Amino acid sequence: MSAKWSNYSLPLRLAAGLCIALRTVLTAxxxxxxxxxxxxxxxxxxxxxxxxxxxxxxxSLANERYRHTLERINRFWTSLTPNQVxxxxxxxxxxVSIGPGWHYGHDRRVWETDLMFGYLPAYHTHHSKLILTLRxxxxxxxxxxxxNVNIDPLATGLxxxxxxxxxxxxxEPDKYPKKYYGFSTKIRANVFLGQRLRYEIPQMKRxxxxxxxxxxDVSTNDLYLASCATNKYIxxxxxxxxxxxxxxxxx
Amino acid sequence: MKFASxxxxxxxxxxxxxxCDKFEYHPYDAHISGSQGLTARNIEQIQSQCxxxxxxxxxxxSDTQRWYDETxxxxxxxxxxxxxxxxxxxxxxxxxxxxxxxxxxxxxMAGFKMPWVCIIGNHDCLGTGEDVYxxxxxxxxxxxxxxxxxxxxxxxVAFEYDHSANVPDFTFIRSDRDSLxxxxxxxxxNTIVAMHAAPGNEQFDNNxxxxxxxxxxxxxxxxxxxxxxxxxxxxxxPYGDDxxxxxxxxxxxxxxxxxxxxxxSYERExxxx
Numbered sequence: 001m002s003a004k005w006s007n008y009s010l011p012l013r014l015a016a017g018l019c020i021a022l023r024t025v026l027t028a029x030x031x032x033x034x035x036x037x038x039x040x041x042x043x044x045x046x047x048x049x050x051x052x053x054x055x056x057x058x059x060s061l062a063n064e065r066y067r068h069t070l071e072r073i074n075r076f077w078t079s080l081t082p083n084q085v086x087x088x089x090x091x092x093x094x095x096v097s098i099g100p101g102w103h104y105g106h107d108r109r110v111w112e113t114d115l116m117f118g119y120l121p122a123y124h125t126h127h128s129k130l131i132l133t134l135r136x137x138x139x140x141x142x143x144x145x146x147x148n149v150n151i152d153p154l155a156t157g158l159x160x161x162x163x164x165x166x167x168x169x170x171x172e173p174d175k176y177p178k179k180y181y182g183f184s185t186k187i188r189a190n191v192f193l194g195q196r197l198r199y200e201i202p203q204m205k206r207x208x209x210x211x212x213x214x215x216x217d218v219s220t221n222d223l224y225l226a227s228c229a230t231n232k233y234i235x236x237x238x239x240x241x242x243x244x245x246x247x248x249x250x251x
Numbered sequence: 252m253k254f255a256s257x258x259x260x261x262x263x264x265x266x267x268x269x270x271c272d273k274f275e276y277h278p279y280d281a282h283i284s285g286s287q288g289l290t291a292r293n294i295e296q297i298q299s300q301c302x303x304x305x306x307x308x309x310x311x312x313s314d315t316q317r318w319y320d321e322t323x324x325x326x327x328x329x330x331x332x333x334x335x336x337x338x339x340x341x342x343x344x345x346x347x348x349x350x351x352x353x354x355x356x357x358x359x360m361a362g363f364k365m366p367w368v369c370i371i372g373n374h375d376c377l378g379t380g381e382d383v384y385x386x387x388x389x390x391x392x393x394x395x396x397x398x399x400x401x402x403x404x405x406x407x408v409a410f411e412y413d414h415s416a417n418v419p420d421f422t423f424i425r426s427d428r429d430s431l432x433x434x435x436x437x438x439x440x441n442t443i444v445a446m447h448a449a450p451g452n453e454q455f456d457n458n459x460x461x462x463x464x465x466x467x468x469x470x471x472x473x474x475x476x477x478x479x480x481x482x483x484x485x486x487x488x489p490y491g492d493d494x495x496x497x498x499x500x501x502x503x504x505x506x507x508x509x510x511x512x513x514x515x516s517y518e519r520e521x522x523x524x
Contacts, residue, residue, distance in 0.1 A: 090274035124281040124386040125379050131277060163277065168378055175410070177453070183347065185378040188278060221278055223347045226317070227355075233319035234355065241275045 016115070016134055020080065084249045086114055091243025092190055092221060093161055094118020094131045101135075103249065112137035112157075120163070127165070135159035139196070148200045155194045155215065162187050183223070192219035196247075213247040278349045279378040283386055285354060286361070289369075290389035296366040297337045301397035308334050309397075311508045313341035313447075313479025314501035316374055319355060321502040326362045328524050329507060337365050337397065339404070341479035341499065342372025342447030348380025353387055368393070370404045372447040372480065373454050376411040392423040399440045399514050401471065403427060407446040409456035418456065419446075424466050431471060440514050441472035449478040449496045450489040464490040474517055475510075484508070484521055 061067050082100030089096055097118030105111035118131035139155040162170070168186035194217030201211060220228075224239035272284045301307060310329050315322040329335050340360070345352035353375075360367055371391040375384050384391065391406035409418040417423075431439065444467055448454035467473060468490075475495045478487070482501040489496060497519065500506040505524035510517055 090276055092275055092277050095276045118277075120277050120280055122281075124283060125382040129277075161277075163279065168279070175413070181374075181377065185279070185348065223278060223349060224351070227319075227346075227352070230317060231319040233323055233359070238351075238355075240273065242271075242273045244274075 020113075083251050084112075084114075084247055086116065086245055086247045088116065088243055088245030090241070091192075091217060091219060091245075092188065092241050093133045093159070093243070094120045094129075097131065097133060099133075101247070107142065109249075110138065110140055112139070118161075125165075125167070130164045131161050132164070133159050133161045148202060150198050150200075152196045152198065155196055155217070156192065158189060158191045159219075160187060160189055188221045188223070190219045190221045190241075192217040194218065208250070209248045210251050211249040213249070214244075215247060216242065216244045218242055275351075278347075278351065279380075281350055281379045281383050281386070283350060283354065283383060285357065287387050288389060289357070289387060290393055293337075293366040293368050294393065294395040297368075297395055297397050300366065301336050301400075304336070304398040305513060307397055307400055307510075307512045308336050309443075309510045309512060310335045310338045311341060311445075311477050311497070311499045311510065312338065312502065313499045314343040314372070314482055315340065315356060316343045316346035316372075316501075317352070318502035319359060321505050322356065322359050323362070324505055324524055325502060325507055326359055328505075328522070330362070330364045332509075335365050335509065338363055338367035339402070339445050339477060340367060340369040341445060341477055342370040342408070343374045343479065343501075344369060344372070345375050345377070345380055348375060348377030348383075350379070350383050353380070353383045357387060368395075368404060370445055370447055371406050371408065373408040373411050376408060392420050394427045396434075396439060399438065400512060401431060401439055401442040403442065403444045403470070405444065405446045407448045407456075408454045410448075410454040414456075419459075419463060421459075421462070421466060428466075428469055436471060439471065441474050441512070442470035443474050443477065443510075443512075444470070445477040447478065448480045449476070449487050449498065451487070452480060454480060460489070464494075468494070472515060474512065474515075 061070075082102055084101045084103055085099070086101055087096065087098045091097075093116055095118070097116040099114055099116035101112055101114035103109040103112045112135075114133070114135040114137070116131075116133040116135060118133060120129040120131055122128045135157065136159065137155055137157040139152040141153050143151045143153055145151060163186055170184050170186040172181055194215055196213045196215035198211055198213045201209060219241050220239045221241075224241075228234045228236060228239045276282060312322075312325055312329075315325075329338060338360075344356040344360075360369070369384075369388055371381070371384050371388075375381065381391075392404065394401065394403045396402070403424070405419050405424070407419050412418050450460045450463055451457065467476070473494065475497055478496050478498050479501075481498055483498070483504070484500040484506055485498045487496040487498060488494065497508060499508045507522050509520045509522060511520070
């Protein structure tokens with residue numbers, strides 16, 4: 001069982017690691033967060049800007065080099081904190097999926113990485129299932145509609161889903177001759193195109209979020225594409241999957 | 252107040268969306284749209300439409316997985332003959348076990364002007380495919396009577412079950428044979444048996460092959476067996492030359508086999524479009 005699990009999780013872990021690394025690099029280059037103003041303020045103020053754990057020893061913050069190190073560490077971990085949460089209906093990720101995400105890059109939101117946890121009811125099977133999705137989005141364009149409203153006319157990307165149930169395998173079990181089926185029932189790759197409507201909450205009205213985004217996507221997966229490509233009977237419309245969702249940006 | 256009305260609107264929208272099958276939850280979600288329980292419905296039609304006939308014409312197709320255009324061509328060709336009483340699909344209608352694949356194949360075969368039954372194949376067991384098969388068609392072992400002919404359809408893809416299920420199910424075979432004891436042996440004279448994987452195949456549980464032979468031969472007037480799986484048209488004799496297993500090619504070869512069956516005899520015609 002443990003050997004099986006490591007088979008399933010390795011590609012997903014690698015992908016997650018890659019995305020987080022990519023995000024860190026992109027964030028660092030695209031928009032370095034500067035806390036340079038902090039070095040100007042007295043050390044007893046800094047303890048409010050740095051996490052409590054780091055600043056218990058207030059006197060040591062007078063040491064500028066040490067303080068900069070703490071700031072750098074703080075900056076690094078802050079950059080890894082999710083800054084948005086999405087809730088989505090449908091889209092091959094479950095009936096409803098929810099999960100943290102990161103927006104980053106130019107304009108702080110050209111790129112998005114989301115980790116979604118989806119719930120799939122049992123329907124005609126014996127039990128409901130959990131679906132885990134890693135989703136990468138690229139939305140290069142903005143159209144301003146008003147003071148606080150704009151539209152992203154094109155969002156595109158891909159996502160990998162993995163479904164948790166003993167009915168599925170990522171790699172064919174050893175009992176089969178090599179390439180007996182030649183695909184994974186557990187891992188699906190989807191490509192998507194979509195659009196979003198973003199509402200930026202006026203500064204004084206913000207309670208938890210900076211902005212709310214409504215989005216929809218049209219997607220399809222690898223196995224549907226394989227079915228469509230080899231048959232006239234299956235049209236492009238037959239293999240399209242829709243989803244709608246809300247994204248809440250914290251900052 | 253404003254927030255509450257927004258919530259109501261949102262719920263209303265979700266309600267509308269969930270009615271649209273374009274909002275799919277997962278390719279293996281087993282969330283079936285359209286007709287279900289098809290085996291029972293088709294068996295009922297076969298039993299009523301074939302009652303009293305002296306000659307039966309049965310078409311055999313198999314392995315239609317991901318060959319939708321070709322399956323459609325086979326349906327059209329079998330319909331065009333106008334003389335086929337019912338069709339037996341020997342399994343593997345899906346390639347990946349996806350819920351949509353079952354729906355697409357079902358919608359094509361719904362075009363048959365005569366009743367049709369589908370047996371479960373190994374590809375149909377992938378992912379949640381087996382659950383979808385059960386909901387859409389029914390039990391994977393079933394039998395019915397068409398006038399003088401008893402037709403037995405069996406799940407034989409034991410390789411997919413790791414000995415965790417009775418495949419083939421001898422309890423079913425015995426109780427089916429027992430139910431025949433109550434019928435008139437002058438009216439119900441013959442039997443044919445259909446399955447996906449024939450004995451000797453890697454999918455078959457070959458350890459019980461001899462007992463399978465013994466169990467089948469106890470059927471009244473056993474004529475022949477039908478199978479698929481190996482994607483070509485051939486005749487196998489795993490138990491001697493008095494019991495042929497007729498295999499039909501996969502749908503990409505656009506082949507079906509027509510059996511014209513009368514009491515204690517039959518003719519076999521391979522038709523390639």
